[in-house]
Amino acid sequence: MSRFFIPILTFVLQNSKIDVMSVKIITQNRKARYEYDILDTMEAGIVLHGTEVKSLRMGKANLKDSYASVRDGEVFLLNAHISPYSHGNINNHDPVRERKLLLHKKEIRKLIGKTQEKGLTLVPLKLYFKNGKVKVELAMAKGKKFYDKRQSIAKRESDRELKRILKDKQRF
Numbered sequence: 001m002s003r004f005f006i007p008i009l010t011f012v013l014q015n016s017k018i019d020v021m022s023v024k025i026i027t028q029n030r031k032a033r034y035e036y037d038i039l040d041t042m043e044a045g046i047v048l049h050g051t052e053v054k055s056l057r058m059g060k061a062n063l064k065d066s067y068a069s070v071r072d073g074e075v076f077l078l079n080a081h082i083s084p085y086s087h088g089n090i091n092n093h094d095p096v097r098e099r100k101l102l103l104h105k106k107e108i109r110k111l112i113g114k115t116q117e118k119g120l121t122l123v124p125l126k127l128y129f130k131n132g133k134v135k136v137e138l139a140m141a142k143g144k145k146f147y148d149k150r151q152s153i154a155k156r157e158s159d160r161e162l163k164r165i166l167k168d169k170q171r172f
Contacts (some may be wrong), residue, residue: 024129026056029063032123036141037052045102046137049093051085068122068138070112075101114140
């Protein structure tokens with residue numbers, strides 16, 4: 001069976017839009033998936049200074065309490081912490097400055113409508129390099145209530161238990 005699997009896998013990789021090897025994840029916002037229901041995701045570019053890119057290449061970023069907002073027809077990433085570059089000079093960047101996100105006007109109009117009408121939030125999920133450029137994965141998200149969080153924890157625990165049982169059955 002393994003000899004059939006390898007050619008199919010290479011065929012999928014050759015014909016996919018995104019080359020798997022060209023994406024390197026810098027940081028993820030794991031807390032966002034716990035606290036929000038993710039409805040839709042999109043990819044955006046980000047405007048950075050040179051020392052910020054160098055710091056990101058070292059993996060010094062945190063998206064824990066960050067969010068995005070739309071102002072004057074532009075989207076900004078707020079509270080995203082990118083540590084100052086260790087070998088930088090006096091011109092090093094501010095770690096928690098506002099960073100402009102690069103999106104098409106059509107995408108920005110869609111975001112404006114959804115965030116104002118339905119009360120949704122823009123939350124960054126990932127920060128990653130794609131073909132040498134820094135990208136942000138933004139999500140349209142709706143906040144979970146306390147009981148929703150409890151249900152997601154219970155579901156995760158039951159899934160773990162089910163996997164454990166299936167694993168034990170396969171041993172025999």
